[in-house]
Amino acid sequence: MTRLVPNPSHHRPAPMVGSTDSGMMFSTKANPEQRQAIETTEGPLLIIAGPGSGKTFTLVERIVYLITEKGAEPESLFVVTFTDKAAQELVTRISNRLHEIGVRFNLNEMYLGTFHSICLRWLRDYREFTRLKRNFTLMDQFDQQYFIYQQLSEFADVPGLEHVAGATHNPWYRSEALLKWINTVAEEALDTETLIEADHEEVRALGHCARIYHHLLAEANALDFSTIQFEALKLLRSHPEVRAELQAKIDYFMVDEYQDTNTIQELILTELAGDEKPNLCVVGDDDQGLYRFRRATI
Template sequence: MIGIADAILKEFPELNDEQLEAIARTEGPLLIIAGPGSGKTLVLVLRTLNLLLQGLANPDEIILCTFTEKAAFELRDRLSLLARKFRYDGNLTSLYVGTIHGLANSFLLRYRHHTLLGNNYEVLDELTQLLFIFDHFDEIIGAQDNEKYLGRWKTRWKAIEGVRNYFNKITEELIDPTALQSSEDPFVRAIGISYKIYAQKLSKTNRTDFAHQQKLFFRLLENSEVGKEIKSKIRYLMVDEYQDTNYVQEQMLLSLSEEGGNIAVVGDEDQALYRFRGGTVRNILEFPSHFDNCHIVTLSVNYRSHKHIIEAYDKFMRSWDWKDSQGVIRFRFDKEIKPDPKGSFPDYPAVFSIWGENKDDEARRFAELVAFLKDNKVIEDVSQVALLLHTVKQEHSGPYLKALANRGIPTFCPRARAYFQNEEIRYMVACYAILLGYYGEGRGKLAGRTLRELGTYVDDCLVMLG
C-alpha cells in the first residue's frame, strides 16, 4: 500500500474510505467485493491511473479485463478522459483494456507459432460454432440410434446445441477427453468420442472456439519459456466481474499474475448471473484461498438505489444462512449493503406488491402503474421500467404485453414466442424465402413435424406479403 496521487484526491474528495482503500492498495493480491451501485467502475479507473501517476508501472505493464466489450469501451473512455484531466501524458494505447477472450486472442496472435494454430485462423462465435458442428454433423454426432442422437436428442438441431454445451464445458473445465472415452456410462463415452472428433476438425480447418481459445492461451502460460516471457511483462492485472468467470479463465488469470503477484479482482457473488455460460461463483468465493496474504475490501455503499430498496434487499440477503449443512463452506461473504449516508431520498413507497385475481387482472394493474408513473412524471419515459418474469414465453408474457398495449405503452420483448408473429419479422421471412427460393418445390421434402410447421409459417408470411 503506497497511497494515492494528490491529483486524484483533489479531483475526487467525495470518495469514501472503502473506495480510497481499494485505490491505494497497490501491492499483492486484492479482492474488491463491489455491491450494486458502489462505484466500482470509478474505483477501477482511478486505481489504474493511480498506478500510472505514482510511477509504479508503465501502461504496457497493466492489464484491465472486463466481461463485455461494452464495459471495456466505457473503461477506455473514462480512463482517457481522466488521464487528460490529470495531465498524464503516457501512451494509454499500450494499456490493455478488453475482455478475457480478447486478451487470450491478442497473446495467441503474438505467439501463434508456439501453438497448433495456423496463419489467419478463425475464431468461431456462438452462432458459427453451431454452424460448424452442423457442417460436420455426420462425423461429430453421427446417425440416430433408436431415433435419438447420442442416445439423448431427437432432432439434429437439439443435438447440435446439446453437444456444443458439453464441448464448451469439457474445454472450460480442462477435462481430459480420454477419461471420458473410457467411461462406463455410454453417453459420457459418446460425448468424449464426439469431442475428440470436434477438436480434430477445429485443428484441421484452422479454427478455434472461445473455450479452446482460452485453453490454448492457458497452455501457452504453462510453457516454461513462453509463459515466463509473457508473465514477466505484466506488473498489474485487474479483472472486473470476477464472479462470472469460469474455471479455465480463473486458472489463466492466476497463472498470468504469478510473476508480479499483483492481481486485483472485482465482483459481487450476489450478482453471479452466468452459470448457464459456464461461470462459477466459486471463483470469487475461493479467490482468497489461493494466497497467503490476500487483502479484502468491501464497497458496501450503494449510491444508485433508494434506501428502502437497499434495506429490503440487504435484509432479505442477510436473513439466510449462506453456509453448507456442515457450516464449513460459505456461499456468500459477510457484508452489509448500505444507502448513501449523505443522500436524499424521495418519500414514496419504493418497495411494494401488486397482485390480482388472475394473470390478466395482475397485468392490467401493472399497466396502470406504468401509466401512472409516466403521467405523473415520476419517470421520463416508459423505457425506464423493466418487468422481469421467470420466463417470457407467450403464456407468461402475453397478458402483460396485451395490457400494456391496451394502454398505448410500447414494449420490447424479443424473446417472447410472439416475436415471429411481429409484422416486420413476417415480412422479412417472406423476403428471405423469395430470395433463397424457399417456396413451392424449391423446399424439397419437408420431413418431420417441425419442418412442416416451418413451411406453413413461411407460406403464411408469403401470403401476408402478397
C-alpha cells in the first residue's frame, strides 16, 4: 500500500530525473511517496489518498510514466474515473503534460472515462456479439422511467408486484419504484432466474419484473444507464474471444475513487484483470478501501 501525503506546490522538491533505454527522460516534481506510486507499475497497488495529497497529479504522472518509461500503447491503458468532469480533467492534464515533454500520443484510443462510457465503447465496438442492433437507443433516467410507465401493463400479472412497484395506484410513482429495483438488479449483477426461484415472494416478483423489463428493452433495441454495465459484463462472460482480445490489449488498469465502485464494476474488473496479480492500481480516499482490495502488495 502506498499512502500519499499533502504536497502543496510550494513545498515540492526539485524534479527527479531518470532515463530510459529509448533515451527519453522522465522528470517529475513528485515527493518520495508519490514517486513510489508513480513507478510501481507491476502487480496490484492500493493508494490511499486524502484531501490535498496530490492524487490527480500522481495519477497523471503515473500515466505519463507508463507512456514514456514503459512504452505503453493507448489501448493498453484502462483508466476509470467516476464523473465525466473528472475524466475530462485527466485528459486535459495528461495532454498538457505530454505536450510539455514533447511526446505525441493518441489519448482518444485510451480506455479513459467512467465505467459507463468505457462499457458503452465496448458495446459499440463489439455490437455484433450483443443483443443490440444498429442505431440502438440510449435512455437517460427520465426516458427509462417513461418507458416503464408506458409498459406498466406488461407487469400487471406478476404475483406480488406490490412488493416491487409499491401499494400506490399512481402509475408514475409505480414506474419510479420499478425503476429503482430493476436498476438494483443490474447494478448488483443479480441473476434474474435465480431471483425467480427464490423462496420469498418479493424476491421472485423482482426477478419476474427484471426479466420482463430486459425483454422489453431488447424489443425496443434500447439501453439505459444501468444496463450498459450489465450488457458489458454479459459480453465479457458470454464471449471468451472478446474478453481475450481486450485482455490482450490492456496491460495497466487504474481506478480512481475505488471505494465508490459497486458490485458489477468490480466484476467487470475481475473479468478483465483476472486474479493472477494484475497490474491494477486503485485509488481510495479512506482506509475502507483496504478491506475491499486485498490484492495490493505494497
